[in-house]
Amino acid sequence: MPDGVSDLGRFAEPSLYILVSLSDGPKHGYAIMTDVEAISGSAMGPGTLYGALARLEGRGLIEALEPVDRRRPYRLTGLGEATVRAQLERLAGLTQTGLGRLHGTAK
């Protein structure tokens, strides 16, 4: 199962947010920033955004499209889509297990 972001250190979490943000279609840098803020509830700085984008692009998880003016959209690659799906399923499993245990403890 592909897992291409968990070893990215401080960029692991921002990278996952970016992959999730791109999962409904291509977005440029500023659109990713605002979308990530809406998803996570906290702002992502431009330095962090581009540090993560460079890593994701270098690993073939996203690809850059032709820029329009100064806005360059990015989209998920096939590998990126498989990676974000695997990550979210793993997190969903973790969430289910955790909530199940909490409910069991509460009883």
Place this chain on the structure above:
Amino acid sequence: MTALVRLYPRAWRDRYEDEFLGVLAEAPPSFLDRIDILLGAMDARLHPEVPGDGRPNEHDVRRAPSGRLGSIAAIAGGLLWAVAGVILAVAPLDPSSGNKDSTLGVVLVLLGSLCTAAAVLATADVMPRNARGVRAMGLGIALGSVAILGGWPLLIIGIFAIWILTGLFAGLLALQGARLIGLALLVSTALVVGMNTEDPRALLTIPFGLAWILLGAGLAAGLRFTPTVSTGDA
């Protein structure tokens, strides 16, 4: 804002600068964003991950890891030389000998000199045409530094060896495209020859130190050399 973006390595800027500035134009950065950009620039320098065909480009070859090592060593050496001058200038007189107590200042000069030797040795890797000659200069500066510990007359021989070899290195820098840095180092080397640990002329180490810091900053910014002089290396 472009000043902050210039802290990123050249290869990163070639790929991302335009769209990055576009993002900053749409969302003017806060103070925390500016710190985030600064950290991003440091990260990009330490872990360059610019997309490409996987082969290091000429720029990367020139910069890493020797360019970084040279940069750090040159800046550290420059700082030590500059601080040494200040400490020597303000050192108290030893009543018993009537001379200044220059022990700390001399130790800093020794450490600064070893750092600049390391900077010259590391710079050899980014000057492939003259690598052997530059390494010999670096080793000579290191030996001259150690000779300072030997007291008279080795101290004088060592210190003059450092200055002569630094002057040669500075001339080579100037001839290989780093004209401003090379000339700054050359002029400051000529000045530092006049230093005296017993009077304010000790402060002449400050421009010398600043010139090394300038070289360190140049190496950090991806200083490129254009070989025009051969010292016999292939």
